[in-house]
Amino acid sequence: MDALARSAAAPPLSAEWLGRRRYDDALALQRAAAAAVAAGGPERLLFLEHEPVFTLGRNAHAADVVFTPERCRALGIEIRETDRGGKVTYHGPGQLVGYPIVNLSPGRRDVKRYVTDLEEVLLRTLAELGIRGERSPRKERVTSVWVGNDKIAAIGIHLSRWITTHGFALNVTEEPLPFFAGIVPCGITDGGVTAVERLTGRRLSPRDLVEPVARHFGAVFGREIIPA
Numbered sequence: 001m002d003a004l005a006r007s008a009a010a011p012p013l014s015a016e017w018l019g020r021r022r023y024d025d026a027l028a029l030q031r032a033a034a035a036a037v038a039a040g041g042p043e044r045l046l047f048l049e050h051e052p053v054f055t056l057g058r059n060a061h062a063a064d065v066v067f068t069p070e071r072c073r074a075l076g077i078e079i080r081e082t083d084r085g086g087k088v089t090y091h092g093p094g095q096l097v098g099y100p101i102v103n104l105s106p107g108r109r110d111v112k113r114y115v116t117d118l119e120e121v122l123l124r125t126l127a128e129l130g131i132r133g134e135r136s137p138r139k140e141r142v143t144s145v146w147v148g149n150d151k152i153a154a155i156g157i158h159l160s161r162w163i164t165t166h167g168f169a170l171n172v173t174e175e176p177l178p179f180f181a182g183i184v185p186c187g188i189t190d191g192g193v194t195a196v197e198r199l200t201g202r203r204l205s206p207r208d209l210v211e212p213v214a215r216h217f218g219a220v221f222g223r224e225i226i227p228a
Contacts, residue, residue: 013223015214018048030165033101046099047210050091052077057086064088067182084156084166088183094175096206098167105162124216150194171195172206
């Protein structure tokens with residue numbers, strides 16, 4: 001099959017930059033998009049930055065948030081419980097957050113494969129920037145991307161009838177990094193966090209990485225990326 005035929009056979013996926021959004025607003029957008037996909041509507045890949053928020057996944061504990069509620073309020077950090085997998089993480093300005101709303105049925109009905117493919121998208125993007133990211137072999141560090149002993153990207157997903165919500169967060173600038181001191185990120189106490197800016201010395205914005213992440217997502221998942 002030549003390149004043109006492959007492109008024609010690939011399902012379209014709308015890649016959309018939404019700017020900076022509060023977590024609640026983005027969650028409502030995801031749910032509406034997932035309902036549309038379930039009804040046969042178009043798949044979407046939503047990119048955004050969040051206003052500061054600590055999100056607690058299904059396996060999180062309240063003690064994983066180290067900052068007091070008073071300090072969170074003073075810093076403008078919201079706290080939200082979510083239906084994604086995983087524990088607690090931080091989202092905020094300087095991160096590229098990606099929410100794929102795709103239907104894994106019938107050909108990709110494998111949760112582990114889906115997470116591994118998301119990791120692959122991020123690893124390819126980092127390699128394009130000259131960063132050697134890797135998966136950790138340690139059980140407690142699954143579903144994430146590391147550079148040495150520092151975490152650069154987190155993944156937390158939710159599936160309902162094989163339609164995906166939530167997704168990944170990639171630290172682009174150094175701006176998010178100090179806020180991880182307010183949590184036990186993903187339950188990990190013996191590793192640090194890092195960002196593209198720290199590793200490359202380049203001042204990129206999250207929006208600068210939308211195109212390469214979307215392109216690699218299309219390649220890994222067999223989708224034709226349609227810029228919105």
